[in-house]
Amino acid sequence: MTTEHAPAAALARRFADRLADLGLTEAQAAARAGMSTAYLHRVLELGPDFDPPALLRLSAVLALEYEELVAGRPAERVDRTGGPALAGPPVLRELGVAECWQRLGVGGLGRIARTGPEGPVVRPVGYLVHEHAVLYRTTEDGSLAPGPGGDAAFEVDRADRDLHEGWSVLMVGPLEYVTEPALLAELPEPAAHGRWVRLTPTTVTGRSIRSARPH
Incomplete structure (x- = not known):
């Protein structure tokens, strides 16, 4: 080892x-x-x-x-x-749906996880939030593009080791390409050969965690 x-x-x-x-x-x-x-x-x-x-x-x-x-x-x-x-x-606490969306803000960095031909795939993505959906960019033939493999999971989390606390939000739902011309006109241009993808969650869960220090 x-x-x-x-x-x-x-x-x-x-x-x-x-x-x-x-x-x-x-x-x-x-x-x-x-x-x-x-x-x-x-x-x-x-x-x-x-x-x-x-x-x-x-x-x-x-x-x-x-x-x-x-x-x-x-x-x-x-x-x-x-x-x-x-x-x-x-101490673990459940977050409500509204709290989960609040933690995500308007955008940031998260992870997309889904099942590919060779098993589970987890990749970091930059994301935007639009009308209770998560948008991210990927290549059309990439492992995070819409296609076979069922629903995808999207996770965002933060941890502060100094304060010994953190939170995590998990959303699960189907993937589809963004095709609305008006929305695409508002979004940044994706990288070459890339497209915007939308994850519309069917489940939204979150947890916060805090560890107490001795008084």
């Missing part, structure tokens, strides 16, 4: 041990954390730096401190920021 893969392997081991302690399955933990089992596997495979908000949600599901799940540090140790260790497991 290389040094590069060691943190991910240790994270996966701690996750599996905690599942056994709680009597949970991977599918149950993934559902409670608001992600698919395939995406859970990707988070564990790529390690602590791939998707910190996803790990924050998992730590809440497992009733573990974030640092204990990620780095295996006991509660009495000092955390990586140099401050005192966290006082207890993170």
